[in-house]
Structures are given as C-alpha cells and as structure tokens.
Amino acid sequence: MAIEITDQSYQPFEEKMKMTIKVLEDTFNGIRAGRANPRLLDTISVPYYGVDTPLQQVANVQVPEARLITITPWESKTLKDIERAIQASDLGINPINDGKMIRLVFPQLTEERRKDLVREVSRLGEESKVAVRNIRREAIDLFKGYEKKKEISEDERFEAEDKVQKLTDRYIEQVDKTVERKNKELMEV
Numbered sequence: 001m002a003i004e005i006t007d008q009s010y011q012p013f014e015e016k017m018k019m020t021i022k023v024l025e026d027t028f029n030g031i032r033a034g035r036a037n038p039r040l041l042d043t044i045s046v047p048y049y050g051v052d053t054p055l056q057q058v059a060n061v062q063v064p065e066a067r068l069i070t071i072t073p074w075e076s077k078t079l080k081d082i083e084r085a086i087q088a089s090d091l092g093i094n095p096i097n098d099g100k101m102i103r104l105v106f107p108q109l110t111e112e113r114r115k116d117l118v119r120e121v122s123r124l125g126e127e128s129k130v131a132v133r134n135i136r137r138e139a140i141d142l143f144k145g146y147e148k149k150k151e152i153s154e155d156e157r158f159e160a161e162d163k164v165q166k167l168t169d170r171y172i173e174q175v176d177k178t179v180e181r182k183n184k185e186l187m188e189v
Helices: 007-029 076-088 111-148 154-187
Strands: 045-048 051-054 059-065 068-073 102-105
Touching (some): 007 154, 068 076
C-alpha cells in the first residue's frame, strides 16, 4: 500500500520546530537585559484568596522608565504577598514597597555580566538547534521506515528528506536570528 507524501506530511514536524522557537523566545524574555521588561514577571505567582495567581492578574504592571517597573495591586492587602513573591523569585531585584505600590529598579548590567548572559543565550541557542535537528532526524527516520515497508519509493524518500532539510535550515536560521537579536539587546549599554 503506497502512502502519498503531501505538505500535510511535514506539518507535525514544522509544528514541533515552531514550538522550539517559541520556547527559546519565551526563555529569552525571562533573561534580564538591564532594562525593565514586564515579561520578567510572567513566572511570578502570588497567593490570592488561597490560590497561586499570576502577578499580572492581581496588579497593574507598568514600565514608566527604561529601568523601572511599578506594580500597583488592585487590593492593597496583597502588597506584602507581592513583595514576598518577588523576593522569593530568581529575579535578583529587591522590591521597594512604599505602601501603595512596589517599584523594581533595574541596575545597569556590568560588562562581565553582559558577557555571561551572551554566553548563556548562545548556549540556549545551540540547544534549540539540537532540538530542531532531532526533529529532522525523527522525520527522516519516519520516511526511511515508509521506504523500508515499500510504502514510498526511494525517490520519494529523497525528495521528502530534501524538504525536511530545507525546513530544518529555515528554523536553524530563525534560531540564529533570535540569538543574534537577544545578544544585541544584551550588549546595548
């Protein structure tokens, strides 16, 4: 029984590659670049009526200046809980509580810290490339299995491998661009 290879055949692999890029971008959003970014607070949850709730759902988060985030809770009784949650997080910034809102002042990154972050970003980029290549290998193994079972011809397998390689190249290039963009952001003074 022959299998017809269509564009839909590549869809699951492309979806996995897209997800790899999304995970990388989300990880990069959590890396502090010396400027205030409200996405840094995405992982912080606050106990709110006995339930851990994302910070953005219990407070107004604003960036009035390049190195400052202000957090104004909708209910003033949650101020201390928000402060504790920020201190317990791996953000590495001490919250300033004035009784009405919390201020997070982001210090300028040192040159050494910038270089460490660039190395970390590059490492994460390499891990993403490996993930994309593993997806390519998974796809190629699938098509080789089809050929082995005589469900597709050798020519069809070669054509499928070529398309998978082009897909892989496109997503590897996207990883490189994402890493380059983040490194540029980190090295800006």
